[in-house]
Amino acid sequence: MTKFVFITGGVCSSLGKGITTASLGALLLARGYTVKLRKLEQYLNIDSGTMSPIQHGEVFVTKDGLETDLDLGHYERFTGIDATKDDYITMGMVYNQVLKKERRGDYLGATVQIIPHVTDEIKQFITKDSEVVDFVLCEIGGTVGDIEGQAFLEAARQIRIDLGTEKTIFVHLTLIPYMSTSGETKTKPTQHSVKWLQSLGIQPDLLLCRSERDIEKNALAKIALFCNVPQKRVIIGRTAEDIYQVPLMYHEAGLDTEVCSYFNMKNNVNLNNIKVSVASRKEKCGSNIVKIGIVGKYLELKDAYKSLIEAIRHAGFALNASLEIHYLDSEKYTKKDLSILNAIVIAGGFGHRGAEGKINAIQYARENKVPLLGICLGMQLSVIEFLRHVVGIPKAGSTEFEKTPEPAIGLITEWEHFEGYKTKGSTQQKGGTMRLGAYKCELKENSLVAQLYNHHTIQERHRHRYEVNKERYGAQMEANGMIISGTSPDGELPEIVELKNHPFFVGVQFHPELKSRPFEPHPLFVGLLKAGMDKI
Ligand code: GLN
Numbered sequence: 431m432t433k434f435v436f437i438t439g440g441v442c443s444s445l446g447k448g449i450t451t452a453s454l455g456a457l458l459l460a461r462g463y464t465v466k467l468r469k470l471e472q473y474l475n476i477d478s479g480t481m482s483p484i485q486h487g488e489v490f491v492t493k494d495g496l497e498t499d500l501d502l503g504h505y506e507r508f509t510g511i512d513a514t515k516d517d518y519i520t521m522g523m524v525y526n527q528v529l530k531k532e533r534r535g536d537y538l539g540a541t542v543q544i545i546p547h548v549t550d551e552i553k554q555f556i557t558k559d560s561e562v563v564d565f566v567l568c569e570i571g572g573t574v575g576d577i578e579g580q581a582f583l584e585a586a587r588q589i590r591i592d593l594g595t596e597k598t599i600f601v602h603l604t605l606i607p608y609m610s611t612s613g614e615t616k617t618k619p620t621q622h623s624v625k626w627l628q629s630l631g632i633q634p635d636l637l638l639c640r641s642e643r644d645i646e647k648n649a650l651a652k653i654a655l656f657c658n659v660p661q662k663r664v665i666i667g668r669t670a671e672d673i674y675q676v677p678l679m680y681h682e683a684g685l686d687t688e689v690c691s692y693f694n695m696k697n698n699v700n701l702n703n704i705k706v707s708v709a710s711r712k713e714k715c716g717s718n719i720v721k722i723g724i725v726g727k728y729l730e731l732k733d734a735y736k737s738l739i740e741a742i743r744h745a746g747f748a749l750n751a752s753l754e755i756h757y758l759d760s761e762k763y764t765k766k767d768l769s770i771l772n773a774i775v776i777a778g779g780f781g782h783r784g785a786e787g788k789i790n791a792i793q794y795a796r797e798n799k800v801p802l803l804g805i806c807l808g809m810q811l812s813v814i815e816f817l818r819h820v821v822g823i824p825k826a827g828s829t830e831f832e833k834t835p836e837p838a839i840g841l842i843t844e845w846e847h848f849e850g851y852k853t854k855g856s857t858q859q860k861g862g863t864m865r866l867g868a869y870k871c872e873l874k875e876n877s878l879v880a881q882l883y884n885h886h887t888i889q890e891r892h893r894h895r896y897e898v899n900k901e902r903y904g905a906q907m908e909a910n911g912m913i914i915s916g917t918s919p920d921g922e923l924p925e926i927v928e929l930k931n932h933p934f935f936v937g938v939q940f941h942p943e944l945k946s947r948p949f950e951p952h953p954l955f956v957g958l959l960k961a962g963m964d965k966i
Contacts, residue, residue, distance in 0.1 A: 431597060432560045432561055432563060432564065432565065432566060432597070433564065433565050433566075433597050433598070433599070433693050433695075434556070434557075434560070434565075434566050434568060434589060434593065434597060434598045434599070435454065435565060435566070435567045435568065435598075435599050435601060435689065436568050436570060436586045436589075436598065436599070436600050436601065437450060437451050437454075437567065437568065437569045437570065437601045437603065438570050438574055438583070438586075438600065438601070438602050438603065438627065438632075438634070439570075439572070439573050439574065439602070439603045439604070440573060440574045440575075440602055440603065440604045440605075440619075440620065440622075440623025440624065440626070440627070441573070441604050441605040441619045441620065441622075441623050442573060442605055443572070443573050445603050445604070445605055445640045446603070446640065446667075446676075447501075447569050447571075447603055448469075448500070448501030448504045448505070448569060449504055449508075449673055449676055450601075450603055450638060450667070450676070450680070451467055451469075451501070451504075451505065451567050451569040452467065452501075452504040452505045452507070452508035452509065453508060453676045453677040453680050453685075454567060454601075454677075454680070454685060454686060454689065455467045455505060455508060455509045455511075455565075455567055456508045456509055456677040456704055456705070456706050456707075457677050457680065457681055457685065457686035457699060457704065458564070458565050458567075458686060458689075458690075459509055459703070460677075460699050460700060460701070460703035460704045460705075461686065461690065461695075461697040461698065461699045461700075461703075462697045462703075463563075463564040463565055463695070463697060464562070464563040464564050464565070465509065465511070465563055465564065465565045465566070465567060466511075466517065466559075466560065466563045466565070466566045466567070467505040467509065467511070467513070467517060467567045467569070468516075468517045468518070468519075468555075468556065468566060468567065468568045468569070469498070469499070469501050469502060469505075469517065469518050469519075469568075469569045469571060470519055470521075470552065470555075470556075470568065470569065470570050470571055470579075470582045471498075471499060471518065471519065471520040471521070471571040472520070472521050472570075472571045472572040472576060472578035472579035472582065473520050473521060473522060473571075473578065474520070474521055474522040474525065474578070475520055475522050476520060476522040476523055476526055477496060477497040477498065477520065477522075477523070478490075478497045478498050478499045478520075479497035479864075479893075481499075483728045483731070483733075483734035484728050484730050484731050484734060485731070486499060486500075486733075487499065487500045487731060487733030487734055487736055488500050488503070488733060488734055488735060488736045488737060488738075489893065490502045490503040490736075490737065490944065491866055491867060491891050491892070491893045491941065491944055492512070492513045492514055492515060492517070492518070492867065492891075493512050493513075493514070493867055493868040493889075493891060494514050494515050494867050494868070495515075495866035495867025495868075496514075496515045496518055496866075496867075497866065497893070498513070498518040499518075499571075500733060500736045500737070501569065501571075502517065502518055503736060503737050503740070503944070504673075505517075506944075506947070507706065507740060507946075507947050507948060508674075508677065508706045509706075510705065510947055510949065510950065516555075516558055516559065519552070519555045521578055521579070521581065521582070524548055524551050524552055524555075524581070525548065527551050528542065528547050528548055528551055531547075544581050544584075545581075545584060548581045549581055549584050549585040549588060552581060552582060552585035553585050553588060553589060553592075556568055556585065556586070556589060557589070564695075568586070570582045570583065570586065573623075574602075574623050574626050574627050574630075575623070575626050580630070583627070583630050583632060584630065584631075586600070586632065587630065587631045587632050590632070595635075596693070597693075599635045599636065599689060599692055599693070600627075600632055600633070600634045600635050600636070601634070601635070601636045601637075601638060601689070602623070602624065602627060602634035602636070602637050602638070603638045603640060603667070604619070604620040604623055604624070604637060604638070604639055604640065605619060605620070605639075605640050605641070606619075606620060606639045606640065606641040606645055606649070606653075607619065608641070608642060608643055615641065615643075615645050615646065615649045617649055617652050617653050617656070620637065620639065620653055620657065621653070621656045621657060624637070624656075624657040624658075624659075628658075633658060634657070634659060635659065635663060635692060636659065636663040636664075636665065636685075636688055636689065636692070637653060637657060637659050637663065637664045637665065638665050638667045638680075638685065639653065639664060639665065639666055639667060640667045640669070641666060641667065641668060641669070642668075642669050643668075644666065644668070645666050650664050650666075662684070662688060663688050663692070665680075665683050665684050665685055665688065666683050667679075667680065667683065667685075668683070672710060674706050674707055674709070674710035674711075674948055675707055675710065675711070677704050677706060677707050678701070678704060678707040681699060681701070681704070686699060687699075705948075705949040706947075706948050706949060708949070709744075709747055709947075709948040709949035710743075710747055710948050718751075718752065718963070718966050719752045719753070719754050719966075720746075720751050720752065720753055720754070720772050720773065720959060720962045720963050720966060721754045721756055721770055721771050721772050721773075721962075722742055722753060722754070722755055722756065722771065722772065722773045722774070722775065722958075722959070722962060723755075723756040723757075723758050723767070723768065723771040723773070723774045723775065723791075724738065724739070724742075724755060724756070724757055724758065724775045724777055725758045725760050725763065725774060725775070725776050725777060725787070725788055725791045725808075726757070726758075726759075726760060726777035726779065726784075727759065727760045727761065727777075727779055727783060727784035728777075728779070729757050729759050732757070735777060737941070737943040737944050737946070738775065738777060738805070738943040739755060740943070740946065740948075741942065741943035741946035741951070741952055741955045742755060742775070742955055742959070743948075744946045744947060744948050744950075744951035744952065744955065745946075745951045745952070745955035745956045745958070745959040746959065747948055747951065748951040748956050749956065749959055749960060749963065751959055751963060753959075756770075756771060758791070759784075759787075760784035760785075760787035760788045760791070761783070761784050761787050762787075763787065763791070765794070768791060768794050768795075768800075771800060772800070772801070772962040772963070772965040772966055773800065773801040773802070773803075773934075773958050773959065773961060773962030773965065774791060774795050774800055774801070774802045774803075775802075775803050775804075775805065775808070775958070776788050776791060776792060776802065776803070776804040776805065776807075776808030776809075776811060776812070776937075777805055777807075777808060778805045778806030778807045778808060778893075778894075778941065779806075779807045780807070780830075781830070781831070782830070782831035782832065785807070785811060785828075785831060788807070788808065788811050789811050789814060789815045789818075792804065792808075792811055792812050792815040793815050793819060795935065796815065796816070796819075796929065796932065796935060799932055799933055800965065801933055801934035801935070801958055801961035801962050801965065802934065802935050802936070802958075803934075803936050803937075803938070803954060803955070803958045804936070804937035804938070805937075805938060805941060805942070805943070806892075806893070806894050806938070806939060806940065806941060807894075808937060809898075809926075809927060809937030809938050809939050810828060810838075810839045810896060810898060810937075810939075812927060812935075812937035813826075813838055813839065813898050813903070813907065813912070813924075813927060813937065814826050814827060814828065814838055814839065816907060816910070816912045816927075816929075817836070817838050817903060817906070817907070820910050820911070820912070821903075821906050821907065821910050823836050823838075823903075823906075826838045826903075827839070828840065828896060829841060829896070830895070830896050837899060837902075838898065838899055838902075838903050839896045839897065839898055839899065840896060840897070840899055841895060841896060841897075842897055864892075864893055864894055864895045865892045865893070865894055865895070866892060866893055867891055867892065868889045868890065868891050868892075869889065869890070869892055869918065869925075869940070870887055870888070870889055870918070870919050871887070871888050871889070871890060871916045871917065871918065871919075871925040871926065871940070872886065872887055872916065872917055872918075872919055872921075873885065873886055873887070873888065873915060873916050873926070874913065874914070874915040874916065877913060877915035877916075877926075877928060878915065878928050878934070878936065878957070879915050879916055879926050879928060879936060879954070880915070882953040882954060882956075882957045883953050884953075887919075888916075890925075890938070890940035890941070890942055890945065891940055891941050891944045891945065892939065892940045892941070893941060894939065897923050897924070897939070898923075898924040898927070898939070900914060900917070900922065900923070900924045901922075904924070907927070911929060911930045911931060912927050912928075912929055913927065913928050913929070913930060914926070914927055915927065915928045916938070923939070924939065925938065925939045925940065926938050926939070933961050933964065933965075934957060934958055934961035934962075936954060936957070936958075938954065942954045942955065943955070
């Protein structure tokens with residue numbers, strides 16, 4: 431019978447609930463159990479697509495096209511399980527659903543309320559198709575006490591009543607601060623956050639105490655006593671040097687052992703099966719450092735490029751490479767910043783700001799034969815740069831930025847020939863109207879990418895509105911040495927461009943970083959890094 435693990439957070443945000451959920455998932459998998467990882471996000475946004483990456487980090491896209499927050503990326507990278515639309519819900523989606531039902535007359539006669547209508551909607555999400563796995567891990571976003579998240583906690587409380595303690599466990603993540611003035615660890619914030627949970631009818635079964643240092647036995651005993659949790663289930667969650675070592679650390683601290691013994695489940699863990707920790711533990715080869723630059727404009731918050739940074743690191747694990755990632759603000763970097771790099775990634779993005787700086791970096795990489803990977807907007811700008819400076823169309827541009835007589839990049843709806851692609855970009859609505867999720871792409875024989883992928887057909891995840899206008903500019907691009915080496919199966923939409931006569935110059939309309947895992951690095955990033963290593 432399926433067990434439900436609810437993961438809540440107290441005291442403050444950024445304690446690593448996402449990494450904890452992902453790590454517990456990896457540990458249960460290593461014990462041979464099956465899992466689903468789900469996130470309940472308390473915001474009223476209907477999805478994460480319209481949220482600023484500078485406030486919230488990157489928008490992660492599932493293969494079936496849902497725009498979610500970056501925790502789903504951790505889930506996938508730690509467990510190797512592709513998330514779907516059934517694994518992420520925001521409070522906005524919940525209300526949207528309830529209000530739609532109300533309009534449709536589904537509740538006819540009833541007064542529509544948080545309890546039971548909103549909570550029932552949440553319970554349906556949590557339990558959907560749960561019977562096919564041993565565990566559903568359910569991360570409740572936000573911090574206990576946030577007004578937006580209360581209905582999630584209430585739904586979880588009801589599930590505990592419905593299914594009983596044999597099938598539900600509440601894991602509460604909390605912070606144990608250290609006061610250097612008195613030389614003490616402090617348990618009071620934890621006591622308060624547990625009290626808050628209790629006042630909502632939830633008694634945590636296991637406390638995971640996040641701490642920068644070891645916690646003394648007597649402090650743990652105090653937490654157990656005041657929070658009403660057996661001492662063996664008060665577990666220290668030390669901060670790890672590398673996120674991929676967290677599963678192993680949590681295992682050593684007893685997390686999965688206690689969760690399994692709570693449920694009387696007997697499978698042992700095989701440490702070699704914690705794939706994520708094994709893959710990331712490889713020795714780095716030392717002195718030769720590959721310097722990879724990310725040219726982007728959302729650099730105030732590194733989480734805006736979370737999957738990208740991780741994908742580069744995964745390639746590093748595969749090649750045993752020591753990496754140095756340089757962040758170049760597309761509006762501020764200098765020639766000198768570029769000149770020390772062994773490889774460059776042009777990140778995706780939206781809007782005109784910063785685009786010209788990215789184009790200059792692309793020109794530099796093309797002319798100086800520095801390995802380059804252009805992602806999404808990065809690919810579109812590679813095409814613009816090539817048309818402007820090689821083909822000789824100085825006004826080549828994108829209609830995303832401004833009206834242009836040479837719309838190399840545009841909405842399909844702006845073209846003469848767009849049968850079959852009409853829906854995208856054709857409404858005034860912003861949210862959820864892009865080409866989202868996994869699409870097939872056919873690779874050209876003998877191209878660099880066909881070699882790297884070692885396949886004819888691939889599937890990659892998309893998140894964009896604009897496309898390269900192959901019909902109008904494709905022939906000129908190819909005649910001058912920019913090969914369209916990947917297209918949609920109907921041949922209409924360029925998915926990949928690459929340059930002949932360059933060690934590694936690849937632009938992709940999709941986001942390869944979303945599919946990279948520590949134990950399954952993405953071929954494009956491995957290719958880029960290899961080419962970069964040759965440049966040292
Ligand atoms: N702004 C571009 C588009 O919408 C690229 C998006 C991206 O880089 N993810 O097509």
